[in-house]
Amino acid sequence: MGKLQTPYRRGGADLEMKPGYSVSKAQIVSIVDDDPSVRAAMEDLVAALGFSAHGFECAEDFLNSPDVSEAACLISDVQMAGMKGYELQQELLAQGYRKPMIFVTAYPDGSIRRRIEAAGAFAFLEKPFDGERLVNCLLKALSQDNPQ
Numbered sequence: 001m002g003k004l005q006t007p008y009r010r011g012g013a014d015l016e017m018k019p020g021y022s023v024s025k026a027q028i029v030s031i032v033d034d035d036p037s038v039r040a041a042m043e044d045l046v047a048a049l050g051f052s053a054h055g056f057e058c059a060e061d062f063l064n065s066p067d068v069s070e071a072a073c074l075i076s077d078v079q080m081a082g083m084k085g086y087e088l089q090q091e092l093l094a095q096g097y098r099k100p101m102i103f104v105t106a107y108p109d110g111s112i113r114r115r116i117e118a119a120g121a122f123a124f125l126e127k128p129f130d131g132e133r134l135v136n137c138l139l140k141a142l143s144q145d146n147p148q
Contacts, residue, residue, distance in 0.1 A: 027072035027142055030065075032056045032088065033104070034080040038127070042075060045131055046138065059083035063091065071099060073122075073141050075134075078105035078112060086116050093119060100141035104129065 029046045031053060033039040039055045046053035054071070056062040060083055062074075074092070078085035085103050092101070100122035105112075108126045116124055123137040 026052065028052045028054055028067060028070050029073045029075065029138065029142075030054050030056065030062055030067040030071040031075045032059055032062045032080070032085070033075075033077040034058060035077070038077070038104075042134070045134065046075075049135065049138070051138075051142075059085070059088035059091075062088070068092070068095070068097065073100045073102065073138065075102045075104065075138070078103050078109075078116070079107050086112055086119075089116060089119055089121065102134070102137050102141060104134075 029051045031039055031042045031046065033042065033055075034057055036057075039057070043053040043055045054065075054067050056065065056067075058080060059076070062068065062076075063083075076085040076088055083091075085105070089101055089103075101120070102123045102125065103116050103121050104125045104127055106127040113124050122141045125133060125137065
């Protein structure tokens with residue numbers, strides 16, 4: 001498909017759009033992370049790809065927003081003050097939310113990871129993670145080949 005024309009660069013080169021990924025650039029990606037610097041970095045990365053990035057400080061703010069029904073994908077921290085990422089996942093599943101969910105954590109815990117993956121998480125990334133790895137997960141999650 002060619003190079004993604006974005007300001008996000010890794011090692012001085014534009015990210016390559018992987019063959020087979022076809023995504024709509026108008027899609028909303030919601031990002032829930034209580035660390036403002038991590039949230040801002042993910043928002044910048046998602047926006048650089050041409051998506052609409054909506055950041056939330058906590059799960060409760062996301063749940064009370066229109067993004068619950070409008071977002072094409074959710075990226076959420078696992079360990080946050082208040083509602084945890086796995087609790088957010090359970091609440092969304094109970095509401096019938098069937099969009100891809102990507103989870104990130106600085107505190108990997110095998111039992112939580114298994115719980116999140118068993119409930120259908122699209123991906124589980126440990127911080128710090130390579131930006132390109134998140135990009136690849138996101139593009140795959142939002143590709144037209146991935147039913148939502």
